[in-house]
Amino acid sequence: MMQSDGQITRICKAVDAWLGNESGLLEQARERTISDGLFTLHDVGHMLEQVARTVTCEAITAWVEKSRDSYAVQNSGRKDSAVYDKNVLCLHAGNLPMIGLQDIIATLLSGARYHGKLSARDPWLLDGLLRLLQKQLPENVITWSTNLDDFEELRADRILFAGSEASVEPVTSRLWELRAAGKAARFLNRTARFSIAWLSGKDVEELRNKTSGAESPGLLNDLVEAVMRYEGRGCRSVAVVVAPCELSDVAGTLIPALQDYVKKYPFLHSIKPEKSYWASYLETMDRDFFESGPIILTGDTDLMGKEDVVCWISGDAMTVQQIFEKAGPKVQSIYTVENPLPLYTEALSRAQKPPIDWKPDGVDVLRWLSG
């Protein structure tokens, strides 16, 4: 079902060449991305660091093994449905966090042919990598374009994309119209929007006793990074914090830390000078809230998940469970420090440092492609 070690080696070679700036591709892409105002230098730098750290032959091999084992367990006795001769169309979003890169690698590992619709809002970074991957795997890396019409009549067998629930219907309709999707095509749409952090009483105590800045490692920095990285917009970014205390109890340390981050790494999307509409509303309604640059922290759950808003909810593990159930497919991950919960959780420190085999929407894309 999945490809050999040779395939993995070639993927890693291409990634290494990309990170090594072969033919100047990475540097050009990075410059264009930043000069076009698509992402900030520090976010691009962070993403590349994560690629270098996570896209290794060892990590990919482990992912393949894990997916293969899982696939074998799920499909014992069933005829293998290899996807070697299949076309996979990846519709890449314009966000930096690495769903796009993961989809490409998973497609190549599955042995299928890759076709990619790159986002016009983020066309440069993946383009360079794809050129190098095509050199290594010319039979698998077929086409990529920022124009969806270029995939007319592709009749792809599998479609990968990430979008809001509202976008599912128009996207699929357009793909049918163009016959970019085959009649029996299977779609994997990832709709997760944000993540939740759960802090214990001990964590809160630690937060209270921290001061912001470089001298403050650990939980405070992990939380700030989880909230602010990629301008707080990634599905792995924390939009909800559940803790056994009120926001005002930790505001003394948390707010300055968030402010320091924004000062150091100004957000690209916060260019509006006027007072925030939503902050004005919260003030009018006498709700507790704090502003940290473009970010509003509030206990008002009406604004849960809203961009630039972090909801701080006083509660316990049961509260986390309730929010998770209410928000449903909008939640990507639940992060904890070291507290067990009756839910699948990840370490808060890994929020913006996911491994190559992380599961957007809880789905192992490699296993899905191979099934």
Next chain:
Amino acid sequence: MLSESETMSRFFESWRRSIFDPDIPFRRKALDVFRHQVSHVPIYARFCDTLGIDLSAESDDDNTTGSDDDNTTGSDIDNTTGSDIDPTTGSGINPPSGPKKNPAISQYSDAAIPLMPIQVFRDLLIRPDYLTIPEAVFRSSGTSGSRQSTHEIADLTLYEESCLRGFGRFYDPEQFAVRAWLPGYSDNPNSSLVAMIDTLIRHDRSGLSRFLPLDQPMHESDFDDIREQNKRIMLFGAAFGLMDLVDSGAPALPSGSVVVETGGMKTRRREIPKQELHHRLAEGFAIPRDAVHSEYGMAEMCSQAWNNGSGWFACPPWLKITIRDPQYPMELLSPGKEGLIGVADLANVHSLSFILTQDRGVMRQDGTFQVLGRWDHAELRGCNFLMES
């Protein structure tokens, strides 16, 4: 000397005259209502103040330079048209005075008037300072365990006039007899939907309009009296109720009938796309697809927008819909872009006219719009593939 009730009555009447006066442009009326609400609805005044809107300044050139077609120049508010009696003073609206800081709101377009998030109807009682006892109260259905919104109606005549005049702009009331199938809504005595349809029924001079009994199946014979009078049937219902009817074998409606769905798809069953819903209703009632219409209204509004077969909603002249940037709701989105639906319902003059809904919408160049469901707050987070090409 007028009694208090006479003063109030004249005050309400003057607003009705103004709001429905076809000779006063929307912008001028909107600014008039805006100033009135800033003066008499404290929570709205506070919201505008926190937004940094200069409420103390009024343009000196009001009444002199206004052009209703030019959104950049001042309005020529005429205090003799409609808003000439203030029950708190009995002597007309007195614009607050004070030093000018920024351009007065009257220098802006009506679209610059701040819209307040609709949640305020749920969290607070919106009552102008001159109102003691409302004539009616509307409450939202409060689905999924959520708290209900409360909308006090100070002047029921204004509400009814808005319903009837609005309806009359899109349909000839003489042609139609209304039948309403509203399971679920009859449990809510404060339903604005029931109030609107009840208004239409009570004002049908033929006497043929009525609510349909919910404990009996619907039969073709239920409409015999309408057919005999050569009237057309207008069947109202919430989307889920109509779909239940279709699923249980709805009667074929006679030629010329219209089915009006009033939203509410998500309340009881899986949400289905609007196009599919209308297609299934057309098939179920054996009527053409363009005979399935819709109405857009809510407990927080006194006016309604109507889609009379084109697939796009249009408004009566005292209601204006805009599409707002969800991140910066003070900004309008251009036609074709999806955003939050903003409402300026001047018939809400005695509560709050300028409302930011939680509905997702898109508008055409001609001002007609579609409602695309609820806006997902988290829309701008996470990866989002966009239809760019």
